[in-house]
Amino acid sequence: MTTLLNRPAPTASAALTLRSGAARVLFDNWTGTSTVPSRTLYPHQWSWDSAFIAIGLRHLSVRRAQQELESLLAGQWTDGRIPHIVFNPAVPHDAYFPSPDFWQSSRAGRAAGAPAGQETSGIVQPPVHALAAWLVHQADPEESRRRGFLARVQPRLAAWHDYLVTRRDLGGAGLAAVVHPWEPGMDNSPCWDAALQRVAPAPPETFQRADLDHGHPAERPTDLDYGRYVRLATDYRDAGYDDATAPRSFAVEDPTFNALLVVSELALAALTEELGGRSAPHTTRAAELTHRMVTRLWDEDSGLFRVRDLHDDTLVDERSVTGLIPLIVPDLPDHVVAGLRRTLDGPHFKAQGTRLVPSYDLMAPAFDPTRYWRGPAWFNTAWLIHRGLRTHGYHQDAHRLKREYLTQAGASGFAEYLDPVTGAARGASRFSWTAALALDLLHHAPEEPTP
Template structure:
């Protein structure tokens, strides 16, 4: 291992060790003191280079809180953390009672929402890091039925548009909580009264970097309404088909096919589902004129006329038509995202009216989205851009103190520091270079 790689390895490992709780990894001990769903999947991808056993445990602990209907909750709460440390806390979600009809676990407090399905991809990569150790513990054999149930939930109860794609019912679910892409659908939502909830996030982050009170009030309203309906997936005021979520589902279906073959199940069902999802994405979300995948607002059944980084992440999907790959690459390197001029990928169109290089998901660059895009560029042989982005991710992560996100132009750290998935994914790219 080269000296530079050893340095990244050591500093990233220190973050992951510090954030480890004994059963899982917190994104941050201050701002995010519990276990988050897609965070844990990305963290496991990096942890496999430190300890395969710990990476397995990361996923096992998360899936241990899976609901009976198949959903993997977006937060699994640590009972040792007081309610006032984070909002919405367990006493808001009340999943052990309000979620009982949907199969919420009786002994574990969780949220009722979900996050993007990176889990099967993570499980496959963790397995490949040490197949013999994985086989000895029966890791894939235990993960496979849970992952099948998870994908079944997403493509079943969450096919709200009726065309095969999974839909999200809250801006927290696609993971890009505060994106301007959601402004249109959110405008339909009456915010919860300001005095009816508290904002623990402002105690740990600069208010200029965080969502506004108006947006936060709408988030609370949507979550409370979902809870009060017993987390039933029926009528939703907010329902959006997101290209990043569906692209990650396709990639995870490909991984699930590999897992199925490994455990003696039939991989064909997963290849077929991946193909159907890909076709549905191209049909419903691809905008050839703009060269990007759009989010689709299911309520009026129309594409949302905004460019977010989620629309570039389908580069991760195998087998896209050549013209789609060329269109995505042109958009990524063109005036709206400017890869090559800026080291990382902004989370929102830099020419867009709502662009803000500092505010949460409204412009700053994130390391997990860049990791996905780097993997997609490499898959399609766009190696010069992939190599440059890989170097920028690793350098930007280290230079920012493994920040949650950064200014896309200056690389200045934003959000919390010592962020676990930043460390994990920088480690993964540094080690596998």
């Protein structure tokens, strides 16, 4: 079998074809103000999707990449949170569930600062946004300065981070917690199974799933798990989305969520300094978050970061890609970096023998190569790990993963995710972040190692 080790780099003509195809996906998924993840399954604007999309769009149109982020930030709440969905009012409510009439943000979230004229969800997603904003600025600094891009987004990004490190420090140890499996972005991961057992599912007759209209049931969360997701969202909504008073049936500290907060704090420091402000508060916060993440979530024996369940303040005994992505954090201790590198190529993930990086432990009983986040390999997580490998000087490994990404993105038709063993495309096709991050990787000549 051709492996990541010996798969050839794309030729120049293949790279051009891939670039054109990726650009076409983003153009086709553009709504006029933002980009949908896919035209079928996800017809609104998603939070971390738009951050990844902006990272790729900057290579096509800096102006459109700026608009992508500012469109999302227009839905920000006054308490600082950036909601995980900003709804398009032109899309029928039955096209996606949970729909605006479920979240009721402008009414139920009024006290928490939800915008009155824009319907959103009430939960959040990983904070990639400051990193995206800084990369968009760097793509054309003169255009960014001329349009005042950083000056507009910096206060909003600072408020977003403040929300996470204050209102979401539910464990009292300085890390941001998530209160719903949809918040860390890895919705159906086995890392949430134990915590979800404590959640009574909403009765199936009280909601109608729309995701099964466009996805095979064998690839999507089960009805039981979906009922639990609905229960958690309902309880949070009925508490007015108030993090101080809402029930905490589900509250965990997730490694990827906090690692992205570290990296985005460093990006916020850079863009604050660009504006003539003080970067020190953000670099200090990044250092503190890094220390707390290592102290609370690093598991030396398994060589990866683990999720911490705040219900009993214990580490969850599951190996997931969320525990590898903190490789993107630049100032990790040397022994942590070395441990992550070993785990990435070890038997649980076999990064050199599978397509991309599986989302879950290949050796675990719950591994499923086709079901959402319980095994499939995702393109955005591969991009993050590629960035982490580059950050810590593993350039040869990063180049191999880059080649694999570009090969699989083209072969799959820019699929949402893949079977990590066979490479079969899964989920939605012509998926925006897959195309956007392919453009980012193609920005460097595909035959050259990434610097």
